Amino acid sequence: MTLRIAFMGSPAFGLPTLEALIAAGHEIACVYSQPPRPAGRGKKERLTPVHEFATARGIEVRTPKSLKKAPEQEAFAALNLDLAIVVAYGLILPKAILDAPKRGALNLHGSLLPRWRGAAPIQRAIMAGDKITGVQVMRMEEGLDTGAILSTATTPIEFDDNTATLHDRLSAIGATLMRDTLDKLERGETTETPQSEEGVTYAHKITPAETRIDWTRPAREIDCMIHGLSPAPGAWFELDGVRIKALLSRQGQGSGAPGEVLDDNLLIACGEGAVRLITVQREGRGPLASDVFCVVSRFPQACGSLEPNQSGG
Template sequence: MPRPLNVIFAGTPDFAAESLQALLDSRHRVIAVHTQPDRPAGRGRKLAPSPVKRLALEHGISVYQPETLRAPEAQAELLALDADIMVVVAYGLILPKAVLGVPRRGCLNVHASLLPRWRGAAPIQRAIEAGDTESGVTIMQMDEGLDTGAMLLVRRTPITATMTSGDLHAILAKLGGEAIVEALDALAGEGLPATPQPETGITYAAKLSKAEAELNFHEPAAALAARVRAFNPWPVAWCTFDDDRLRLLMADASELAAGEAHSAPGTLLDHDGEALRIACGHEGREVLRVTQAQLPGGKALPVSDLLRARAERFTIGLRLGRHDEEASA
């Protein structure tokens, strides 16, 4: 059997920690971990280690936390580790050309999309928002571009009609861990063919912002439902609700009932005990069914529970969201 590879692991959030755990459970040797510097977290804003750092320390692995990898001293530390390969998963720092060539076998990235679709910062959320029916992970040989390197391994998974970004995140994190171990096993032996990414089908997954989480009920029901699922658990879709904000965590697209007249977008048509039916789309001719929501100061609840507790807040005919000229633009 070929000898195990000596691996530097670079990653920061929970998604990356899943791949690190898979490598720790494999026959390969994680000789060092690079992660983002500790950041303020929680109400007290105390410095907190990343999930990757916590896991590395639990296993007695040396942790490096440079502010940048462009600094000569950071590059010297990497070179001194004498690694076979570097595995990068949601690290958060750009790897300059000088770093890409430090490990003998280069740097591999676990990317949460089927490249070249959804290069960039938020591939999981953008795939759901766009209505994609499939996602996956790509093990990529890193180069100087933004997620442009050759593909070594691809693993796929369906996106179901009720899947949130949180659901898909958990699936892809596990799949990524399995795929990177499989890739390293192959590279330690006979190797893996590197396939250049196609020049067609390239899309970019822009970073999420809180500003885009406000829903516009003039948009089609399918687009709104996809955005609700894409923005769960963050930044969470919302709409104005009287003088409050109603956060929407699960929804699906529906149609007007037989004989039901269309209403202005944002109108609460009714609630059947299980969902809030909100008019949306062109002239309010479609329906967004909201099945999980959250009132200010409350918990995220199934709408059935929310109605039992606060039915008086959900008056039929109430207008939700902005309904001025700006909303209809």
């Protein structure tokens, strides 16, 4: 059976789900996305990836700055929807919006709830050293990611995963999960399981102060931090007053004063253990393998150690 759906999403994470809904034959009555924002050197207004995709396919796109006022809520209700599907939309949905579709609103969330409720679940899972994560289809309610769970798909977090690789994998898994969940919903085969009140953690947005490497921390934490912040915004340190991003790393063998360079291939001593930087990026330049970086920058010969504690903003 075809469902009449409003898709609400903004970044690329939601694109596979939107494509899957279209391929399954559902009617996308409208797409809601974040308003265009200035971007790039010319500060030209840029559409969100979901907005661009929908426009290219002739789907109506609405970009309200808020859904809290009556006119926006009335316009949404007038769509006469069966269901709203929300994937990384970025706006708070008031009760009037959640209640308007006949079957309410479902959200695809990139973690295993109640762990990592909030805006940055993928980054936080990697930074925390989690070994497994997943996506879940959740019944939306007014609380922050507190609704009942309809379905779950899991995936291991591999040692070489970063935010980009895990993002893409979860996005693809999530599209299949949402499609299958709607099929089961139509057949009356879904169950809604309330979330546990134990193990709740929050995936707050990444702040600039969190992105600077503190070499006094254990190597395990720094390695997870580097992968969780790669490729953007990037974990970083300073060399001769220039910001260097660490994009790929491995835990290594070695010891020394925190920030001490232990060999000629960017093995850096930490508070416990050592981290080998594999790919780095000098401010304003492209990414480089560590051995190439060492040659072109005369590092570490030019600098015997890094500032030990670089945790400030």
